[in-house]
Amino acid sequence: MTDRFEGPKGTFDYLPPTAGTRAVVERTVLGQARLAGYQLTETPVFEDTGLFARGVGQSTDVVQKEMYTFADKGGRSVTLRPELTAGVVRALIEHGRLGGLVKVAFSGPCFRYERPQAGRQRQFHQVDIEAIGSPDPAVDADVVLVGHEIFRALGIDVTLLLTSLGDPECRPAYRERLLEFLRGLGDELPAEARARAEQNPLRVLDMKDPRVRELTAGAPLMRDWLCAACKVHDDTVRSLLIEAGVPWVEAPRLVRGLDYYTRTTFEWQAEALDAAQDALGGGGRYDGLSELVGGPPAPGIGWALGLDRIVLALERAGRLPEPPVQLQAMVLPLTPAARGTALVLVRDLRRAGVAADQPYAERSLRGHMKAAARTGARVVVLLGDDELAAGQASVRDMAAREQGRVPLEAVAARVAGIVAGGDPGAAP
Ligand code: HAM
Numbered sequence: 001m002t003d004r005f006e007g008p009k010g011t012f013d014y015l016p017p018t019a020g021t022r023a024v025v026e027r028t029v030l031g032q033a034r035l036a037g038y039q040l041t042e043t044p045v046f047e048d049t050g051l052f053a054r055g056v057g058q059s060t061d062v063v064q065k066e067m068y069t070f071a072d073k074g075g076r077s078v079t080l081r082p083e084l085t086a087g088v089v090r091a092l093i094e095h096g097r098l099g100g101l102v103k104v105a106f107s108g109p110c111f112r113y114e115r116p117q118a119g120r121q122r123q124f125h126q127v128d129i130e131a132i133g134s135p136d137p138a139v140d141a142d143v144v145l146v147g148h149e150i151f152r153a154l155g156i157d158v159t160l161l162l163t164s165l166g167d168p169e170c171r172p173a174y175r176e177r178l179l180e181f182l183r184g185l186g187d188e189l190p191a192e193a194r195a196r197a198e199q200n201p202l203r204v205l206d207m208k209d210p211r212v213r214e215l216t217a218g219a220p221l222m223r224d225w226l227c228a229a230c231k232v233h234d235d236t237v238r239s240l241l242i243e244a245g246v247p248w249v250e251a252p253r254l255v256r257g258l259d260y261y262t263r264t265t266f267e268w269q270a271e272a273l274d275a276a277q278d279a280l281g282g283g284g285r286y287d288g289l290s291e292l293v294g295g296p297p298a299p300g301i302g303w304a305l306g307l308d309r310i311v312l313a314l315e316r317a318g319r320l321p322e323p324p325v326q327l328q329a330m331v332l333p334l335t336p337a338a339r340g341t342a343l344v345l346v347r348d349l350r351r352a353g354v355a356a357d358q359p360y361a362e363r364s365l366r367g368h369m370k371a372a373a374r375t376g377a378r379v380v381v382l383l384g385d386d387e388l389a390a391g392q393a394s395v396r397d398m399a400a401r402e403q404g405r406v407p408l409e410a411v412a413a414r415v416a417g418i419v420a421g422g423d424p425g426a427a428p
Pocket residue numbers: 082083084085112114119120121122123124125126128129130256257258279280281282283284285286301302303304305306307308309
């Protein structure tokens with residue numbers, strides 16, 4: 001007996017019908033992005049490690065603990081991308097494509113070495129949009145609106161959490177103020193929170209530990225420390241969202257796990273999922289990212305949706321948007337001599353847009369008819385010696401229980417007509 005293999009820990013096999021659901025979700029997201037003027041893009045799955053270290057940020061869990069980093073055979077340090085934003089910004093800089101407002105959409109696998117659980121994997125799939133090149137708060141509102149419309153189209157109830165993380169003008173002073181507050185809590189603050197405070201005090205605010213929550217209930221909040229420009233930006237985004245009918249919940253403690261954010265930051269949460277993995281997507285503005293990774297000034301904003309979590313949310317709600325493939329016609333070669341003709345017929349049927357297949361098994365006519373009925377195909381095309389000799393096929397409408405001979409070259413059109421005609425048993 002040979003040893004069997006299992007998928008690597010933290011990975012997920014998409015099999016039918018879940019894989020179909022995932023494809024529908026991806027098409028929906030990219031379709032809505034296209035309607036909003038985002039152009040498809042694609043970047044490599046691995047990048048120079050330094051890009052993420054610098055772009056995503058040294059102090060983040062993603063960079064410190066979760067990256068799949070290795071030396072390739074040429075001795076270069078490369079990393080499987082933990083997210084998509086840094087890579088696309090790198091690509092736009094490298095190819096001189098920044099300038100004006102650039103809107104891109106893309107989709108692909110990302111990798112984070114996390115503790116696997118439902119909705120948290122080591123390989124997961126993000127669909128992402130980025131609008132780069134404008135500081136205009138109207139862009140923020142539109143980016144959020146596109147996400148809102150996607151969840152609407154998918155029929156998923158989400159809560160939009162929204163805040164502003166300020167900018168290099170006001171955040172340093174706030175950070176100092178917060179650090180002072182956290183240090184003031186002394187040993188009362190659990191050790192993990194104390195360590196985080198020294199690295200990135202903002203990240204203490206989104207810790208789930210109830211003790212930390214309680215102790216930091218009175219902590220200073222970024223929104224009270226925004227500089228005048230950030231405040232105007234934030235107020236404008238909010239009033240635009242109100243006009244567009246996009247509701248949100250204030251989330252002054254929302255920090256997000258990536259360091260590049262400035263100003264508008266947001267996350268969509270789903271009630272259907274467990275609290276630790278309830279973010280179906282998130283994003284925000286990153287006005288300094290391009291410069292951070294060696295590019296020109298290019299203020300940007302975007303989001304990424306977690307495809308796997310969206311699929312999970314749909315499944316938990318008992319909704320599978322795409323039914324499994326339903327064959328519409330089965331072609332039955334009843335004699336070995338009919339195999340070539342059968343192959344030509346399935347080709348012609350598929351060209352006519354009819355989902356068609358053959359049984360690839362030797363059976364009696366009775367056995368064939370039973371098996372064909374089990375597939376649920378509406379039409380069965382029979383190719384016996386008689387039919388072949390006459391250059392014809394017998395076309396049987398399984399729903400109407402009608403059968404007739406049709407010249408081979410007319411089979412595809414006849415079957416397509418039956419399939420398009422609807423169910424004869426259904427009320428008119
Ligand atoms: P993020 O919040 O780190 O943002 O990830 C976006 C989404 O990816 C999450 O909301 C979640 O649905 C999904 N996700 C993240 N990690 C996992 C995991 N281990 N397993 C399953 N799903 C996961 C970003 O990555 C930013 N690049 C978003 C962005 C784009 N900001 C600006 N532009």
